[in-house]
Amino acid sequence: MKLSPSWFLRKAENKLSQYKVALSDVVDLRKSRQLDIHEIESVCLALGPYRNLTTLTATTLFLHPNCQVLNHAGKRIYGNRQIDFLQGFSKEKLDRFLQFAIQISTTGHRGDTGGSITHSHAFDSRYQTKDLLEKAGVDTRKQKIKSLFWKESLRTSNIIRERGVDLGAIFRKDARLRFLLPIRNPMDCAVSNLKTGHVNRFPGLSKSSPTRDVVQAILDEIFWFAGLQKQFPDRFHHFFEHEISAHMLVDLARFLQLEPDETWITNALAAMKINPGYQHDPALVGF
Numbered sequence: 709m710k711l712s713p714s715w716f717l718r719k720a721e722n723k724l725s726q727y728k729v730a731l732s733d734v735v736d737l738r739k740s741r742q743l744d745i746h747e748i749e750s751v752c753l754a755l756g757p758y759r760n761l762t763t764l765t766a767t768t769l770f771l772h773p774n775c776q777v778l779n780h781a782g783k784r785i786y787g788n789r790q791i792d793f794l795q796g797f798s799k800e801k802l803d804r805f806l807q808f809a810i811q812i813s814t815t816g817h818r819g820d821t822g823g824s825i826t827h828s829h830a831f832d833s834r835y836q837t838k839d840l841l842e843k844a845g846v847d848t849r850k851q852k853i854k855s856l857f858w859k860e861s862l863r864t865s866n867i868i869r870e871r872g873v874d875l876g877a878i879f880r881k882d883a884r885l886r887f888l889l890p891i892r893n894p895m896d897c898a899v900s901n902l903k904t905g906h907v908n909r910f911p912g913l914s915k916s917s918p919t920r921d922v923v924q925a926i927l928d929e930i931f932w933f934a935g936l937q938k939q940f941p942d943r944f945h946h947f948f949e950h951e952i953s954a955h956m957l958v959d960l961a962r963f964l965q966l967e968p969d970e971t972w973i974t975n976a977l978a979a980m981k982i983n984p985g986y987q988h989d990p991a992l993v994g995f
Contacts, residue, residue, distance in 0.1 A: 729821055733784055733812075737791070740804075740811035748806060749854050749965040751884045754861040755868075756929045758909060759900035761890035761949060761982075763828050766859040768957075768976045770825050771844050774854040774966055778809045780822030782860040785809075786867055794867060797878045802885070809856055814848045824848060825859070840975050855964040857888075862909045865929060875936070879943055886963065889933045889946040895992060896985040898922035920995055952980050 754762045763779075770777040786792050791805040816823010826841070826848070858864075868875070878885060898919050901907040908914055910925045937944035945963040947956050954973050961968040 729784065733788075733808075736811045737804075737808055740807035743807045743810055745803060745806045745810070745853070747852060747854055748856060749884065750856075750886055750963075751802065751806060752855065752857045752886050752888050752964055753864050754857070754859045754889070755865045755887050755933055756861050756889045756891075757897055757901060757926050758862050758906040759904060760861065760892045760897050760926075762859050762861050763825075764980055764982075765888070765890045766825050766857060767828070768979050769855075769857045769960075769964070771840060771846060771975045771979060772855075772961070772966055772969065772972045773844075773846060774850055774852055775964065776810055776813055776850050776853045776856045777825045778813045778822065778856065778858045778860075779816070779825040779828055780820055780860050781809075781812060781816065782822070782863040783820055784812075784822070785860075786863070794864075794873050794878075795871065797881065799882055802882060806856055809858060810849065810853065822860070840979055844971070844975050855966050857964070862906075862929075865932070866909070866911070869932075875940065875943075879940060886943045886945070887933075887936070888960075888963070889930070889944070891930060891946055891948045893949065893985050894923050894926045894930070895919075895988045897926050899986045899988075901926075919992060923992065923995065949982055952977075952982070 754765070756762075766777045766779060769775045785805065785808070786794070789795075791801065791808050793802040793805050812823050814824055818828060867873070898907075901910075901922055902915060902917070902919065905915055907917060907922055910922070913922060913925060933944065933946065937946065945960070947960065954977065957973050957976050958968040961972075
């Protein structure tokens with residue numbers, strides 16, 4: 709098969725883009741050393757499938773005046789010996805991750821490159837999130853950061869399992885790290901993963917996989933998380949989409965050691981609007 713000149717051009721542009729990101733990461737790593745992170749009390753990572761309310765959750769937390777949010781960027785962090793704290797954990801490495809994450813959380817792009825959550829689809833014009841952000845007067849980089857939330861869910865889940873990360877050993881060394889799982893209707897989550905192609909992130913699945921297999925993979929993720937939450941109840945937290953309420957938000961804030969500010973709760977409830985679910989085949993519902 710003969711490849712077109714446009715294919716080579718796209719490949720070259722992609723390589724150039726990767727080089728630019730890698731170069732900017734070197735600069736940002738150096739710059740970030742000056743950031744003061746002593747007030748941060750919690751570092752929370754999303755786990756579980758994509759298309760599982762994670763963007764909605766990250767956006768909601770970003771509306772909090774003391775929560776900084778990093779969107780994606782896993783390929784820039786995992787494998788980097790200076791900041792990949794899930795490999796050879798140390799407090800110093802987690803500190804460097806925090807500094808770097810804050811540094812890049814105000815810039816970046818949509819997609820895997822990541823950066824600011826404001827580049828995500830949640831801030832598209834069809835949603836009111838941008839208006840809520842302006843109304844709340846929240847800075848892109850918070851003046852006082854008490855919690856950092858990192859939205860890179862299934863990539864992180866896969867890495868923990870692939871590496872056999874001893875989370876208990878990490879928890880004994882550092883009180884800040886914790887994990888969050890929002891839970892959307894697993895059938896809706898499965899259909900959305902198939903529609904968007906995010907299903908490819910599940911080992912062994914693809915866009916041609918039966919919906920039932922994707923639902924099973926999502927249920928397996930929830931079950932795995934539940935086992936960890938049973939083992940470490942103070943470090944794992946979940947909520948279901950039908951539980952979204954002021955009470956749920958107060959619990960979430962306390963889990964992250966954030967003040968459940970009334971203005972934030974009002975804005976968060978306005979932001980956390982769930983779209984109607986899909987219609988599902990009765991056989992899938994039965995499964």
